[in-house]
Amino acid sequence: MAVGETAGRLASAREGQQWLGSLLYRSEATRPPDEAALDALLLQARARNRALGVTGMLLFDGRQFLQLLEGPPDAVEAVWKSIRQDPRHHDIRILGQTVLPARLCAGWDMQFFAHAAGPFHDRLARGFGRAELGAEAAQAACLARDGAPERIAASLADLVARGHARAALVAHVLEPAARLLGDAWLRDEIGEFDLALALGMLQQAAHALYHAAVPLRRPAQAHHRVLLATAPGETHLTGLCFLARLFDEAGWETDVAFPVRNSELVAGLLAARPDAVDIALSDALPRAEALQSLRETVRCCREAWPDDSLVISVGGRLFAERRASAEDCGADHGRTSVLETPEVLARLVERHRLTCACGSLPRPLRH
Numbered sequence: 001m002a003v004g005e006t007a008g009r010l011a012s013a014r015e016g017q018q019w020l021g022s023l024l025y026r027s028e029a030t031r032p033p034d035e036a037a038l039d040a041l042l043l044q045a046r047a048r049n050r051a052l053g054v055t056g057m058l059l060f061d062g063r064q065f066l067q068l069l070e071g072p073p074d075a076v077e078a079v080w081k082s083i084r085q086d087p088r089h090h091d092i093r094i095l096g097q098t099v100l101p102a103r104l105c106a107g108w109d110m111q112f113f114a115h116a117a118g119p120f121h122d123r124l125a126r127g128f129g130r131a132e133l134g135a136e137a138a139q140a141a142c143l144a145r146d147g148a149p150e151r152i153a154a155s156l157a158d159l160v161a162r163g164h165a166r167a168a169l170v171a172h173v174l175e176p177a178a179r180l181l182g183d184a185w186l187r188d189e190i191g192e193f194d195l196a197l198a199l200g201m202l203q204q205a206a207h208a209l210y211h212a213a214v215p216l217r218r219p220a221q222a223h224h225r226v227l228l229a230t231a232p233g234e235t236h237l238t239g240l241c242f243l244a245r246l247f248d249e250a251g252w253e254t255d256v257a258f259p260v261r262n263s264e265l266v267a268g269l270l271a272a273r274p275d276a277v278d279i280a281l282s283d284a285l286p287r288a289e290a291l292q293s294l295r296e297t298v299r300c301c302r303e304a305w306p307d308d309s310l311v312i313s314v315g316g317r318l319f320a321e322r323r324a325s326a327e328d329c330g331a332d333h334g335r336t337s338v339l340e341t342p343e344v345l346a347r348l349v350e351r352h353r354l355t356c357a358c359g360s361l362p363r364p365l366r367h
Ligand SMILES: Cc1cc2nc3c(=O)[nH]c(=O)nc-3n(C[C@H](O)[C@H](O)[C@H](O)COP(=O)(O)O)c2cc1C
Pocket: 041, 044, 045, 046, 048, 049, 058, 065, 067, 069, 079, 082, 083, 084, 085, 086, 088, 089, 110
């Protein structure tokens, strides 16, 4: 993929002054579409989405659809008006509707994932606390599984009213909930589609948590810039979505990327030129097998960077459970939670700047 194309996959959190609308829904196919019918649907959807500036993601498990639409609010509304009248599906249920500071699916006029074994499976291969809060995390996981993000949001709003910090709630309720859902998948209690759907519910709850509390204003000038990327090929976006909220609140300029290969991530880095990059593995699944390729990813990023100034952070369940550390993959920081990540990375960025300005200083201590 060319640099220009990769740059197109990066979403600036600052699309002018406009906030983006997003809508997540699920539905059931009226009758199982064959591959030709799905291709026709996607062709039609992508052409219109591209024309309207709508991006998103469509999941299909052979029976149900799960779709995320994002873009200028009027455009999302226009597309949604057509979709909800479309006879090819029924039992349509809105799972979340919110405004976003940045696109989560930039560059995807409609990325398609099929999670069913069978004729569509190869597309998937190509595609893409604290004790007191423990009960809340378990409840959030159940509500996410049952498709009730508004109930998770209501319970989080209640905790905020009782004095809990939003970032702490993400760290001690939503992140453990993602791991609980991962456990359910590992025990074969839920399918891959249900896991993806439930993780989407947690993302919606995080958006609602911040949308309710943070005024829609932008800092006059961001001091730091971060690229939040999924590890190449990683399909779970939860950690990245949580982090986007925290970095935005902390006043960072935030870009996001969903690279499929290391070369795409490197091209994206060179295009965005951030102070720091966070590379996220799944928040739900351990992904122990991904450690070696993550090490290679970090090496590629270091090699491509002209000096020592780039701060590289890695995260995901693998690090949250301390089964791996930053040192294991050559990163500067291995986050065990999203909590305080913007603060830690800001400190590391300042140290690296100092190191680069005074070449004689030793490389900063690994955090
Ligand atoms: C599950 C599903 C998802 C769809 N997603 C989109 C989409 O993202 N964008 C889009 O323009 N049309 C999408 N469509 C097709 C629309 O429903 C509609 O047929 C198309 O936009 C043409 O609109 P019109 O009939 O109002 O001209 C989707 C249809 C289905 C069944």
